[in-house]
Amino acid sequence: MLVNTSAQESSKVLGGKFINISIEGSRFAERRLILDYIFEKNKKINTVITTFDSEFVSTLHNFSYLTIxxxxxxxxxxxxxxxxxxxxxxxxxxxxxxxxxxxxxxxxSCENRDFDRPASFFAESEHLLGGIKNFVKNDYNLNETKSAVEKIKNKQISKDELNPKDLALIKELFDKDVIEPIKNHQDTEFIMIIAAYSVVKSAIAFQTNPAGAKLQKYFLKYLLNQNLPNLKVYGFDDMGFTDDIANYVDLGHYSKDINSKMLDWIAQKKGILTTQNFDEYWDKYEQKSKAFDLSKFLEELQKAKE
Structure with missing residues (x-):
């Protein structure tokens, strides 16, 4: 989710000298391997910016995959x-x-890249920004929305919660891959941004997999309750941009302008979540996601496709 964030801009806005080594689609375990290598080679890392990707804790399949x-x-x-x-x-x-x-x-795929944003994809996808007519050019957007609407109509909703054994396994992996690096490097500031998916993607998650959405909340609260002094968690879902599909190339990924805005918000310390304000933040996020009319949105997509 940070592949389009400029390291040079990060350095200018937040100070220091950043490099962007985001790996598109990377799971928590893969990031842990990279962090371990970095800290082994360089003990003086001032700041690490990463994301909390909710979908990676919403199913056992996604998380067990992380064991690689x-x-x-x-x-x-x-x-x-x-x-x-x-x-x-x-x-x-x-x-x-x-x-x-x-x-x-x-x-x-082996190429020499700089470390400003070597994995960025915005140049190839900017034509999908700007609204429904561009958004629907990506067949994935239409197909995923259609699939979700059909699941809801056919009542194919995932309500089953994980059994205690599976939940314990996810928690063990979360401790190892997410929390341990933060605890092990107290002199490094960790900034974790909750992946700001579009309201469409969030609606699909809450309306087709409520058990998974419950897991997302569980692990975010679990993370905040660690009270780690060198960790700041940011949530930007209430900043308005997630409600506007014109900002997105697909259900999850936004334009590089949003990446820039996030840097400004971090510099201004806007959107920091704590144990005190998390429930209010989550309740608004959940209500908005549950209230979103996926059927109506699908009709708009199909009309734009004609």
Whole structure:
């Protein structure tokens, strides 16, 4: 969610010298690996800005995926077993695919990038900004909304809550991948932004998976209740921009202008969540998401598609 945030702008607005090493679609466990490596190489990290991606704690499937057991051989301290990847049938197709691209002269994903926003995608997606007519050009937006409306009509709502064993597993992973790095580096300030998805995406979450939405609330409160002095959690869902689809290229990702506004809000200390104001913030967010008319929005999308 921060791939479009400029490191140079962050340095100017917040001070210091930032680099942006966001990985699009990265889970908490992957970020933990990167943080561990960074702190091993450089003990003096002043500030880390990251996101709390609600959907990654809304299902056991998403969170158990974070254990990334398939890749553990690469990230442990034993270099000998790194070669096992070349005899693993899961990875061989990717290895051969990359190899044949290289020998055929085709471009592969390995490129030299700067650290301003190397993973940014705004240049390729700006044409989707501006409103319904542009938003619907992305078939994903229409299909996801349509699927959600059909689930609601057919009452295919996920109401089942996790059993205590599964919840304990998610909590163990959350402690390890999210909370531990913050506790282990008390001299580093951690700024965590709750991923500011569009109201459409939030509505889909609350209206089709209320059990998952309940988990999101649980882990946010759990995080705040840690009372970590070097952590600030920001919520921007009440700033208005999440209600305007013109700011979004898909259900979750906003324009780079929103990334800039977030930096300004952080500098002004706007949107900080605490144990005292969280319930009020969440209640408004939940009510807005539940009240959003997905059927009407789908009609607008289908009309714009004609």
């Amino acid at each position: 057991k398939q890749w553990d051989m690469i990230y442990d301290k034993n270099w000998v077993n790194d070669y096992n990847i070349y005899v693993n049938k899961t990875f061989l197709p990717y290895i051969f695919s990359t190899f044949f691209k290289l020998i055929s002269g085709k471009e592969v």
